[in-house]
Amino acid sequence: MRIESITARELKMRLKAPFETSFGVTQDRRVVLLEVHTDVGTGWSEVTAMEGPYYNAETIHTAWIMGREFLSGLVLDVDVSSPEEISKLMENVRGQEMAKAAIECAAWDAFARSEGKSLSHALGGTRDVIASGVSLGIQSDTGRLLDAVEKELADGYRRVKLKIKPGKDVAVVAAVRKSFPDIDLTVDANSAYRLEDADLLKQLDDFGLSYIEQPLPWNEIYQHSLLQPQLKTAICLDECIHGVRDAEAAIALGACRVINIKLGRVGGHSAAKKIQALCMAKDIPVWCGGMLESGIGRAHNIAMSTLPGFVFPGDVSASQRYWVEDIIDPEVNVTPQGTIHVPTDPGIGYRIKVDEIERRTVRREEWTNRVSIPVGAAQ
Numbered sequence: 001m002r003i004e005s006i007t008a009r010e011l012k013m014r015l016k017a018p019f020e021t022s023f024g025v026t027q028d029r030r031v032v033l034l035e036v037h038t039d040v041g042t043g044w045s046e047v048t049a050m051e052g053p054y055y056n057a058e059t060i061h062t063a064w065i066m067g068r069e070f071l072s073g074l075v076l077d078v079d080v081s082s083p084e085e086i087s088k089l090m091e092n093v094r095g096q097e098m099a100k101a102a103i104e105c106a107a108w109d110a111f112a113r114s115e116g117k118s119l120s121h122a123l124g125g126t127r128d129v130i131a132s133g134v135s136l137g138i139q140s141d142t143g144r145l146l147d148a149v150e151k152e153l154a155d156g157y158r159r160v161k162l163k164i165k166p167g168k169d170v171a172v173v174a175a176v177r178k179s180f181p182d183i184d185l186t187v188d189a190n191s192a193y194r195l196e197d198a199d200l201l202k203q204l205d206d207f208g209l210s211y212i213e214q215p216l217p218w219n220e221i222y223q224h225s226l227l228q229p230q231l232k233t234a235i236c237l238d239e240c241i242h243g244v245r246d247a248e249a250a251i252a253l254g255a256c257r258v259i260n261i262k263l264g265r266v267g268g269h270s271a272a273k274k275i276q277a278l279c280m281a282k283d284i285p286v287w288c289g290g291m292l293e294s295g296i297g298r299a300h301n302i303a304m305s306t307l308p309g310f311v312f313p314g315d316v317s318a319s320q321r322y323w324v325e326d327i328i329d330p331e332v333n334v335t336p337q338g339t340i341h342v343p344t345d346p347g348i349g350y351r352i353k354v355d356e357i358e359r360r361t362v363r364r365e366e367w368t369n370r371v372s373i374p375v376g377a378a379q
Contacts, residue, residue, distance in 0.1 A: 001111055002079050003086075006072050006103065007035040008064060010363040013294060015322050020138040021163045021190050024054060031294050032060045033357065034067070036106035043110030044352055046297035047102040048264030055190070055291070056098070056218065056239060056265065063099040068367055071099055075107075076369035083107040084270045097242055097267040104268035105300050113347035118303070120342050120349075123269055125306025129339040133159030133313035134321070135188065135290065138168050142175045149176055149183075158338035159184040159210070159313040165192040170203045177207040184313070188213035191239055195223045198230050210312065211236040211258045221246065225253035234258050238289060243267060244274040251282050258312070260289040263300055272304055280309040290315030295328030299348035302332070306342055316340060327353045327360075 011031045018027040032047035047067075049058040074089045086104045093100070112122035120127075134157040139145040149160055160180075162173060164187045173187060186209055193201060193215045201215055211234040216223050218239035228235045234257035241247050241259055243266055250256050259279055261272050279286045288305040291297065301316045319331035326332070328350035334340055343349025 001083075001107070001114065002039045002077060003036055003075050003103075003107065004039060004077065004368075005037045006067070006076070006106075006367040007037070008067060008365045008367065009033045009035070009357065009361045010060065010064070011294075011327075011357060011360040012362055013323065013360065015292065016324060018137070019292060021165075021188075024052070026050070026292060029292060029294075030060050032064060032102070033294075033296060034102045034106045036103065036110055038107070038110045038114075040114035041110050043106040043108065043113065043347065044296050045102045045106035045109065045300060046293055047098055048262070048291040048293060048297055049098045050291070058096065058098045063096070063102065064365075066093070066096045066099040067103065068365060071096070071103055072367040073369060075103060076367070083111050087268060087270045095242075097271075098264040101264045101266070101268035101271075104270060105263060108269050109300075109347045116346050118342070118344050118349050119300070119347055120303040120306040123273065123303055123307060125303060125342070126308055127306040127342060129341055130302060130305040130310070130316065131158045131313035132317055132334045132338050132340050133157055133161060133184075133287075133315060134317050135161045135315050136163065138163045138165060142172060145172065146175065146179050149180060153180065153183065155318075156334055156336045156338035157313075157317065159186060161186045161188055161213070161315070163187075164189050166197075170200065173204060173207050173209075184210055186210045186213060186236075188238070189215045191216065191218045195227060198227055201227070202231060205232040209233050213260060214238040214240065221250050221253060221255050224250070224255035228254055228256060236260055238262070239265070241266065241275070243271055244278055247275045247278055251278070251284055257284065259284055259286045261286050261304070261310075262289040262291060263304060264291060265289075269300070269304060273307065276307050276309050285309065285311035287312035288314035288316060290317075292322065294323070295319055295326040295332055295350060296348070296352070298332050299328060299343070299350050302340060302342060303348065313338070325356065327356050329353055
């Protein structure tokens with residue numbers, strides 16, 4: 001296959017309700033989509049970067065610039081035999097995993113469509129359904145949180161994840177566990193704590209959590225290796241893992257017992273598959289995290305979640321939890337049993353609502369290889 005051009009679009013999408021984490025509140029999402037045109041067909045993907053550099057160093061602005069000025073020039077008009085080679089073409093650009101992932105994931109969609117296969121089967125997935133979990137943002141009071149948990153459980157979700165931060169942690173988790181003693185419960189700190197908070201974090205051992213996600217800073221694998229032996233509860237690493245080498249280091253150091261694989265954060269499907277294979281070999285369970293994606297991003301997450309080793313329910317929940325109207329048809333739906341049926345149509349398996357996308361588009365560019373992209377050299 002050969003990528004001939006890339007169409008980048010920025011959309012404005014509003015969440016049904018504000019979503020609060022330890023690094024801020026989000027309601028208006030600026031979503032960047034890529035439509036990759038190849039000689040075998042078209043594929044779609046989503047840039048999962050946020051508006052500001054608070055989850056990681058990337059933003060929708062940096063991803064747009066990197067895609068236009070550097071990455072597109074490396075992948076356009078190059079013949080490749082499979083989408084894995086797309087990642088290799090971009091490997092000399094350091095970092096920029098979310099920008100790279102968007103190009104590579106769209107190429108996977110185009111490739112799967114051309115082969116007449118669902119994306120899940122093209123990736124090597126083995127499941128027809130996946131388990132769905134829900135992530136609840138920080139609430140203004142515990143009563144509202146308990147009501148939210150009850151609603152999500154009634155809707156069938158198999159795991160509840162609570163966002164926590166200093167001052168909104170132990171007492172909140174205790175209240176939820178008391179009211180719902182038997183649910184699969186996890187917490188996500190999004191790097192809000194420091195190693196000196198170990199005694200506070202040890203208190204979370206009392207609540208039978210499946211894991212504590214990313215308690216320490218985003219770039220501190222070593223400090224997590226000092227914290228994990230102090231806890232009975234497994235640590236799950238998220239922001240620390242940018243590729244298979246980070247996963248190797250985290251596992252070797254004993255920094256975690258679970259890994260969250262996010263496609264954007266690790267650079268796309270090919271990188272995610274490498275981490276999944278490593279974790280299976282090392283008996284480390286994985287699951288697929290989310291980034292408040294539209295349906296296009298969710299569809300890619302669903303496909304990845306069908307691979308062996310994705311043991312825990314992921315963050316792929318129903319479209320209607322977040323959006324009044326999604327940009328795929330049908331929208332992502334969760335069954336009363338807390339599962340999502342994996343689509344079987346070619347590619348991501350959902351129809352792209354192009355008219356709706358165009359209606360919401362506020363910025364659009366076509367990236368072609370008519371202009372050469374300068375490549376810098378280090379001394």
